[in-house]
Amino acid sequence: MLWDHSASRQQTDLVSRLLRLPNEPCVHYPEQTVHAALMDSLCPFMDALERFYRAWSEDESAVRQPPKHLFQRTGVRGDWRVMPCAIDRVWPAADGADAGIDAVKVIGTNEEERVVADKISVGKALLLHPTDHFVEAIFDVAALSSFRTAAISVLAYKYCGHRRDHGAGIVGAGRVGFYTAVILREWLGIEHLVVHDLDERRGEDFLAALAGWYGGRVRIATLDFVRRDSQALFLATTSQQPLIDGRLDQHMPFIASVGADADNLSELDADVLDGRMLVSESQQNIAFGDLKRWHEAGLIRPADLIMLPHLLAAAARGTPVTTPAVFISTGAAVQDALVCRFLHDRLGGRGGLPLVTAPHRG
Template sequence: MNTLLLDSDDVDEHARTADVIGAVEDAFGAYERGDAQMPAKSYIDLPQYNGDFRSMPAYLDAGEWDAAGVKWVNVHPDNPADHDLPTVLGTMIYSDPETAFPLAIMDGTALTMKRTGAAAAVATDYLAVEDATTFGVVGAGAQSYTQLDAISEVRPIEEVVVSDLDDERIERFVDAYDDEFDVRAGSISEAGHCDVLSTVTPVRDPVVGPDDVGERTHVNAIGADAEGKHELSDDLLLEATIVIDDHKQCTHSGEVNVPYHEGTLSDDDIHGEIGELVVGAKSARTGDTGVTVFDSTGLAIQDVAAAHVVYENARADGSGYDFGLIDTDR
């Protein structure tokens, strides 16, 4: 029995967007039903290298399939300038829950991109208006592409507005999608007045306020992934219907972390977790007006769900590199 090695191109090819969205939705449902295990993310702090390591293990039983794995990921902000490497690198070990055999080792960076977009798509499907055709994105980095790819799977997006301080990044984004959508550069407010908005910036001072969104905009708040990060103003959050992915993670390092710890926002201001919407325990959007916000911190169950998709598709296609990691003849 062999282990499958899958590089970033393999993951990108086999993490088919619609499949990953479905698997991530299944994972949110399993987590809410208690059919998943997700220990707290653990950290190894490396101040001498201005970085850290994080381990993210999980198991989930989605009914028709179950899966387990762990993602080993880092954040090293000096990597691009000092080492010509990405700030974030990830490796995913995907295992058979029954035997613990390592079925695959795969690039976790591309996997993270795909599952993050998929989570936003799941939230958009439950929280955006049904006839949403316009999409705005604040921040034209790598995740902006995955957001549009995934969200356009659940809503018939026609027009796209991208806002960023870097004109070159905007130009690359527009060029990438010019043949698929009516896409243009715009201000934060222009992006925010679309039916769906994704914010994918690392800011600590909010850049999107109540006047920057439409009366029925759904916002996917993606950028906040550490204490102190904060893209949406407190006034906007207090006016909106807020759905989070996980209470502990979001109040520690998600979009709501700053106002929550300052006492500006409390549990009473949070509508529920996305898993509650998936299983029907809490209501999704029911009207045509009102701002909704999804606070996405990224969960290990999403990584395992996406890894399941990649592994099954790669095996079916005969892709990747098979190698004998473990001597099973012993």
């Protein structure tokens, strides 16, 4: 018998009772909400991130982070990635309560830009409810990914001989560059910045956007000047060629490169490794960008990557690292998960657009 579309209300209720399909409460945090909340709670987030990495160095079993899965289609530029992460213990909570985090990000590189213009990271991150595992929050990913990438490179800098008096250089005046500049200022108290970008107009916008944080103490310069002047250099570009090589940059104690997170991108020549330790926050980073090229050419082995949590552990033991370092990140799911949980807790579900409200439990 075919479904009778004119079935009575009573019949519909009977079917509903049989199927049991209550709503699952869920909120959506769009880009602007994510950005504003991270700006509002920048230092609390950085402190929490630092606490988490310190705790992680003492208990490596707390995080399960399978390799990100990357998908490409012939004839379509770019790719999309699935990045899951389960964290059993997050940050030691004062009240001892710690439900962990389960999250997954689905992110595209949007190279075709047929629908969404000028946005490198598109997609959503999903935060699952800690016990019932429904999706309790959905986040747009561009601000989230850019911020957490900047955050991890500044955390690495703090544990690789950070010096406040010398200021820093940023190459790539885009989203990641912006968040890097703001975190350096607010969290580490860095007072001077020199910035280089291929796109002059972008450089001017960057200066204007950062005036509230740096006043006149940020300026645009040539790449050569930034390389000569900086004691710490943060690269966050979409460059397809190495911008930095070891010969010219021997004096520089700290270089962070986070832009080359795909195989067509590159920021560093392998000779930057001469005399520098290679630091990363995940062994999985070796599957992408410059690290992948060096690995395939036999220049580095996975064991050469010093994991960031070990630097925090060394500092906690009173033996901070003083060797010059190059920090490379191509993106780890654990930081996405941390940002999702932090924001959802911080905003208490408010500030997000309700996608679905809580079910009525009669």
